[in-house]
Amino acid sequence: MKHLRAGLAIGTALTAMIALSSCASNEPAATSSNGGSSSGAASLNGTLNGVGSSAQSNAQTAWAKGFQTANSSVTVNYDPQGSGAGRTAFEGGGADFAGSDSALPAAELSGDFKLCKAGTKGIDIPVYVSPIAIVYNLDGVKSLNLDASVLAKIFTGKIKKWNDSAIADLNKGTTLPSTAITPVYRSDKSGTSANFTDYMHQAAPSDWTAEAADLFPTGIGSGAAKGSGIVAAVTGGKGTIGYVDDSSVGSLSVAKIKVGDSYVAPSAEVASKSAETSPLDTSRTGNDVVVKINRTTTDSAEYPITLVSYLIACQQYQDSSRANLVKAYAEYVTSTDGQQAAADTAKSAPMTGTLLSKAQAAAASIK
Known part of the structure; x- marks a missing residue:
């Protein structure tokens, strides 16, 4: 070598x-x-x-x-x-x-x-x-729906508990615990962060006012270097949530993202479209x-957090x-x-x- x-x-x-x-x-x-x-x-x-x-x-x-x-x-x-x-x-x-x-x-x-x-x-x-996958670690919750506004509020610290009404409204019929949310963000300059922040800024501009950036702007939660660091921090934490390239997800749970009136899971097919x-x-x-990338698409055949x-x-x-x-x-x-x-x-x-x-x-x- x-x-x-x-x-x-x-x-x-x-x-x-x-x-x-x-x-x-x-x-x-x-x-x-x-x-x-x-x-x-x-x-x-x-x-x-x-x-x-x-x-x-x-x-x-x-x-x-x-x-x-x-x-x-x-x-x-x-x-x-x-x-x-x-x-x-x-x-x-x-x-x-x-x-x-x-x-x-x-x-x-x-x-x-x-x-x-x-x-x-x-x-x-x-x-x-x-696709960029939104990964989370929350006991008893294997299926989770999220949208741009909720994600922006989580990563700015405005939503602090998993049973917050804004999350519950997207997950009717799911029992959400009162566990504290720990957002995990990239601490290094990352194009994955640039894509994720671009999505929140375009799809929820009133909740995420910062421009797209390689360096994650809030510092709220826990920082980790590289995608492997995000996976390790989310896996080892409780009530954690982060964002990684779909190839790095491993055994972590992955949220579905609201697109139009549907909730879409990350996949090669929707990213390609x-x-x-x-x-x-x-x-x-x-x-x-x-x-x-069209971050505000309403077509459920597409995935707006694509890189x-x-x-x-x-x-x-x-x-x-x-x-x-x-x-x-x-x-x-x-x-x-x-x-x-x-x-x-x-x-x-x-x-x-x-x-x-x-x-x-x-x-x-x-x-």
Whole structure:
């Protein structure tokens, strides 16, 4: 296993790192759907380093394994430090690509990208679509309905007990205990937090007045780093509630979310529909592809707390060898086989239709 280059902190996440070998073409105009390169091309070699989203961690494991099937001379390292840490590492030249559950914000786009050719920037390539699950630990309650307003009041501390009338009104016929509620939030900069806070801000703006943010703004309850920290805190607590990528739920109970007149459980199917029907951010140009999930949908075939997670890469790298590695990997990740490998491992929703086509075109555009 190879470490990331000097200057990039690996810490305890090292055990989660992926180090796999792979070979593909030096100029991969097209990669095959199973991670191989088009015939007749020379082989890739070297090390590819990625840092970022812990939500992508299981998918990155599947992608690296698939890439290895057809390739044997490239080492792929992925360190799931979190979306914010991934973007910082990539922008500073400490990682060849970032995984992020939120797109590059305007403030970061205006800065320099150390590995990119002068005058070019990073681009956001959609690679991973997944619902965010609201997980909870409450004795005797295995089924729970929630809506945006109640969630906002829980995470701002306005609702303090599980038998509060606002929760009871959504759960007729369910006996709710008077247990105190302990919200568990991400203490690190997290794209999962950005998606969750965006949902509350758009769907319940009078109850959640803060803008969407990678850094959870309230500090009410208990903070935990990474999705694994949320799962551990909710599992080990009493009356706890948190939010995690659906791939990390494990044995925890999961709430249904009100959509229109129905209550919808997170699943790949409803997340996929949300991603495909939501508009793209028209302020982004060229191959920078950013989805604006419809948080206020009333269609019960959609799930409003869906995240679209990105592989962030240079549009044009200073180093052509690095560009070839990132391009080959991004093309596999956005292939139909790559998307299915993530779905099989991480319960994610394979991209479809226009979104898939745009993601594939963006991956192919890397130079």
